[in-house]
Each structure stands twice: as structure tokens, then as C-alpha cells.
Amino acid sequence: MIEIRDLSKEFVLHNQGGAVIPVMAGGSLSVAPGECVALVGASGAGKSTLMRMIYGNYLANGGSILVGDVDLARAEPREILALRREVLGYVSQFLRVVPRVPTLDVVAEPLLNVGVGVEEAHERARDLLGRLNIPERLWALSPTTFSGGEQQRVNIARGFAHAFPAMLLDEPTASLDAKNREVVLGLIEEAKARGAAIIGIFHDKAARERVCDREVDVTGFAPKAVA
Numbered sequence: 153m154i155e156i157r158d159l160s161k162e163f164v165l166h167n168q169g170g171a172v173i174p175v176m177a178g179g180s181l182s183v184a185p186g187e188c189v190a191l192v193g194a195s196g197a198g199k200s201t202l203m204r205m206i207y208g209n210y211l212a213n214g215g216s217i218l219v220g221d222v223d224l225a226r227a228e229p230r231e232i233l234a235l236r237r238e239v240l241g242y243v244s245q246f247l248r249v250v251p252r253v254p255t256l257d258v259v260a261e262p263l264l265n266v267g268v269g270v271e272e273a274h275e276r277a278r279d280l281l282g283r284l285n286i287p288e289r290l291w292a293l294s295p296t297t298f299s300g301g302e303q304q305r306v307n308i309a310r311g312f313a314h315a316f317p318a319m320l321l322d323e324p325t326a327s328l329d330a331k332n333r334e335v336v337l338g339l340i341e342e343a344k345a346r347g348a349a350i351i352g353i354f355h356d357k358a359a360r361e362r363v364c365d366r367e368v369d370v371t372g373f374a375p376k377a378v379a
């Protein structure tokens with residue numbers, strides 16, 4: 153489902169004399185439906201950079217990143233937007249929303265975007281918000297004033313609303329209490345069981361060991377030392 157081949161990436165710092173920072177050269181990784189792969193490696197190894205390239209936020213310098221039949225290293229912006237709507241989900245660490253939109257609509261929106269009816273979308277949103285212990289009295293309010301933990305859980309509910317065939321998870325259990333951490337691990341397991349291919353960054357080692365099938369150390373994607 154996700155097939156990365158011979159990926160390379162370097163950053164050029166135009167405001168610092170055009171300094172070139174090579175981050176990746178020859179990275180390859182493949183994730184099958186129903187599989188969860190954890191990206192590991194020391195701070196600065198390139199985990200976030202790889203996730204951003206897969207999501208189409210950073211452009212690769214070489215190689216290919218196939219998600220389904222779209223190559224993110226070459227795709228047009230409209231193809232990337234369609235892929236993000238239908239195929240590739242991304243659960244970031246922080247919620248970013250349009251102000252004044254009620255929480256229930258924030259969570260239901262990804263379903264409405266793929267053509268699910270309002271009733272069904274709201275039903276799924278209510279189910280997720282309930283499971284993630286967001287009190288019902290908050291569902292009609294915008295999450296902008298919610299606590300950090302509540303916003304994170306709304307973000308997770310939104311990220312898991314549509315059954316994306318491929319998902320990127322950036323620290324999905326960070327700073328959650330034990331009860332909600334358990335709910336999120338359950339959502340990840342359900343996504344795997346329905347065939348989602350998942351790539352995640354999990355600093356929570358126990359979570360990683362429970363839901364991930366293998367670890368890939370992105371240090372191995374670093375450019376080999378050049379003389």
C-alpha cells in the first residue's frame with residue numbers, strides 16, 4: 153500500500169548562503185495493508201522529514217513514494233489533495249481547525265468530504281467522541297477553547313473518522329492519560345484489522361511494541377559519509 157524506493161532528500165538553506173543539508177539518500181520502505189511500521193532513530197535522524205514527504209508537504213529530491221497508485225515525489229497538488237481526502241490520513245500531534253466550527257462537525261468533516269451522509273457521519277463522530285471521553289456537553293462547541301488533552305483527542309477522533317487505507321500517525325498517544333491511551337491503541341488495532349497500512353512515530357515504547365509489527369530505523373536512510 154505504501155512503497156518507498158530509493159528516496160533522497162536534502163534541504164537547501166537559501167537564507168544561509170545556500171548551505172546544503174543532505175538528510176536522506178537511498179531510503180526504501182514498504183508497508184502492506186494491515187501492517188503498522190514504527191519509524192525510529194535518534195533525534196534529527198529524519199523521522200518527521202520522512203512523514204512530511206509521504207504526506208506531500210516536503211518534496212523529495214529523488215526516488216518514489218507510492219501510496220496506492222499516486223507517487224508523492226511527482227504528484228500534482230490536486231492529486232495530493234484527492235489522496236489526502238480519500239486514501240491517506242494523517243494524525244498530527246496538534247489540532248488545527250477553523251474557529252467556531254462545532255466539535256461534532258470537526259470530527260464528521262472527513263466523512264462528509266468522501267460523500268458519507270450527514271446522519272451517518274455524525275453517528276460515527278458521536279461514537280468516536282464518546283469513546284475518547286469528550287463530554288457530550290462539549291460536542292456543540294468549537295474545540296478552540298478546549299484543554300490540550302481534549303484537543304488532542306478531538307484530533308484523533310477526526311483522524312480516525314474515515315477508514316483511510318493508509319495512515320500516518322505522529323505521536324498519537326503522547327500526553328494522553330492511561331484510559332485514553334488505551335482507546336487510541338484500540339483504534340489503531342481496529343484500523344489495522346480493516347486493512348489500513350500505517351506508519352507512525354511513537355516515543356511511547358510500550359505502545360510501539362503493542363501495535364507495530366516492525367521498526368524501521370531511519371538512520372539507515374542517511375546519506376553515506378562522503379569524503
Ligand SMILES: Nc1ncnc2c1ncn2[C@@H]1O[C@H](COP(=O)(O)OP(=O)(O)OP(=O)(O)O)[C@@H](O)[C@H]1O
Nearest residue numbers: 163164173175193194195196197198199200201202
Ligand atoms: N525545513 C527544514 N529545513 C532545513 N533542515 C531541516 C528542515 N526540516 C528538517 N531539517 C533537518 O533534517 C534533519 C532531520 O530532521 P527531522 O525533524 O526529520 O528529525 P527527527 O528524526 O524527526 O527528529 P526528532 O525525533 O527530534 O523529532 C535535521 O538535521 C533537521 O535539522
